[in-house]
Amino acid sequence: MFKGIYNWIDDRLDITPMWRDVADHEVPEHVNPAHHFSAFVYCFGGLTFFITVIQILSGMFLTMYYVPDIINAYASVDYLQHKVAFGAIVRGMHHWGASLVIVMMFLHTLRVFFTGSYKAPREMNWVVGMLIFFIMLGLGFTGYLLPWDNKAYFATKVGMQIAESVPYIGVYVKELMQGGEIVGAQTLTRFFAIHVFFLPGALLAMLAAHFIMIRRQGISGPL
Amino acid sequence: MGVGAVLPMIRFAVDPLLMPKAEGTFVKVVEESSITDEPQEFRFQINQVDGWYESTPELTAWISKGSDGQIFALSPICKHLGCTINWNSQNDNQYFCPCHEAKYDQDGKNLKVAPSPLDEYEVEIREGVVYLGPLKANTRV
Numbered sequence: 001m002f003k004g005i006y007n008w009i010d011d012r013l014d015i016t017p018m019w020r021d022v023a024d025h026e027v028p029e030h031v032n033p034a035h036h037f038s039a040f041v042y043c044f045g046g047l048t049f050f051i052t053v054i055q056i057l058s059g060m061f062l063t064m065y066y067v068p069d070i071i072n073a074y075a076s077v078d079y080l081q082h083k084v085a086f087g088a089i090v091r092g093m094h095h096w097g098a099s100l101v102i103v104m105m106f107l108h109t110l111r112v113f114f115t116g117s118y119k120a121p122r123e124m125n126w127v128v129g130m131l132i133f134f135i136m137l138g139l140g141f142t143g144y145l146l147p148w149d150n151k152a153y154f155a156t157k158v159g160m161q162i163a164e165s166v167p168y169i170g171v172y173v174k175e176l177m178q179g180g181e182i183v184g185a186q187t188l189t190r191f192f193a194i195h196v197f198f199l200p201g202a203l204l205a206m207l208a209a210h211f212i213m214i215r216r217q218g219i220s221g222p223l
Numbered sequence: 224m225g226v227g228a229v230l231p232m233i234r235f236a237v238d239p240l241l242m243p244k245a246e247g248t249f250v251k252v253v254e255e256s257s258i259t260d261e262p263q264e265f266r267f268q269i270n271q272v273d274g275w276y277e278s279t280p281e282l283t284a285w286i287s288k289g290s291d292g293q294i295f296a297l298s299p300i301c302k303h304l305g306c307t308i309n310w311n312s313q314n315d316n317q318y319f320c321p322c323h324e325a326k327y328d329q330d331g332k333n334l335k336v337a338p339s340p341l342d343e344y345e346v347e348i349r350e351g352v353v354y355l356g357p358l359k360a361n362t363r364v
Contacts, residue, residue: 070276157305172240179239184273186239 021215030222041115042219044108049207051101056200058094066146068192070185073148098140105136117220125213132206135199142195148188156183156191245272247345247357252284255351258294262287262310262318262329265296267355284344284355285310285318289330295363296355297331298342308341332364340364 010016029035031042065080065087067073080087109129112118118126145156160183164174179186252267262285271278284296285308297318301308306322313319317334318327318341326334331341343363345356 154305161305175240176237180242180273181244182271182273185276186274 028219031219041107041111044104044111048101048104048108051097051104052203052207054093055097055101058090058097059196059200061090062094063196068146068189070148070188073146073188077147077149098143101136102140105133109133115220115223122213122217122220125210125217128206128209128213132203132210135203135206139195139199139203142191142199145183145188145191146195153183156187239274249345249347249354249356252296252353252355253286255294255348255353258286258288258353260288262297264299264310283307286353287329289363294346294348294353295330296344296346296353297361298344298358300342301325301337302333302339302341303337330363331361 031039033040033043062080065076065084067076077091081091082088112126112129141156141159145152160174160178163177164170166173175181177187177190178184179190248270250267250269253265257263265284265286266281267284268279268281271280283299285299286294286296288294299307299309301320301322303320303323303325306320308318308320308325308327310318312321313326315326316329318329318331319325320337323336325336327337327341328334331343333340340361340363342358343361345359347354347356
């Protein structure tokens with residue numbers, strides 16, 4: 001039956017070449033843990049992406065209950081964590097996954113670094129990878145404020161002081177990020193918007209660039 | 224056309240930066256006669272407007288008379304990493320921050336750990352009552 005549906009669509013849109021481009025490739029021997037167990041280090045990039053997908057999905061579900069408002073934010077997080085079925089699980093996925101993304105991304109970066117995979121002709125992909133790294137840090141920073149508890153508030157305050165310490169423009173950067181003169185109601189809505197729309201949008205674009213470049217250039221050869 | 228679409232959004236996003244700053248208003252805190260040479264802690268409420276959210280948070284000031292007879296009010300926020308300082312909690316007539324043991328003298332001069340002196344509230348005395356205004360850098364050291 002699936003074959004039938006596939007053929008029906010393929011007749012009209014000729015999707016087989018697209019499918020071949022995206023996914024129908026042999027895994028080269030030197031990156032396949034089934035051949036050389038040590039090749040598991042080549043899995044870190046894929047694992048980072050896998051966890052990123054989980055972050056996006058769990059985050060989408062969290063917004064069903066969360067409100068970015070200083071009166072209700074904490075109460076809504078408390079409610080979804082303790083009263084909603086599987087709330088602790090879904091929020092736990094987002095909470096722990098956030099740290100795991102950083103860990104996996106770091107391991108992936110180490111692998112790329114120590115296999116020299118960043119060298120020509122893959123320099124641009126290294127740069128895009130670094131941009132992804134900074135976007136991820138931004139996601140971590142903005143997401144940390146959203147529960148609006150003491151830890152969130154003071155962590156953001158410290159972050160703002162760090163931003164403020166930049167010579168000349170620091171004061172303006174801080175005020176722009178805060179959306180005002182204090183960490184308050186406007187900071188929370190701003191961080192929510194950045195966390196949920198702006199950075200994920202940028203992230204998806206960068207990931208697309210990352211993957212297209214891998215497709216074009218192939219995985220770097222064995223050491 | 225692209226510019227026409229993007230400009231309103233940019234202006235929208237930077238609006239808080241360009242908003243006129245609220246004038247620092249002075250708030251009644253305490254009678255002048257209860258200020259001593261020894262710093263004392265006083266609490267007072269200010270009106271705070273944060274976009275659509277108005278509130279009256281409580282602030283703290285350490286007020287005393289200096290050796291020059293001037294009344295001055297120090298902010299309790301440590302200049303090291305922003306914890307809350309206390310007067311004479313170590314019995315050495317100094318301000319002490321419990322987080323990383325920063326110390327300041329009565330004028331707010333940083334003696335240990337902290338990189339700069341305690342901030343000072345602007346002070347106005349009207350008819351025997353101490354009014355406090357916005358924070359400024361310490362002027363006594």
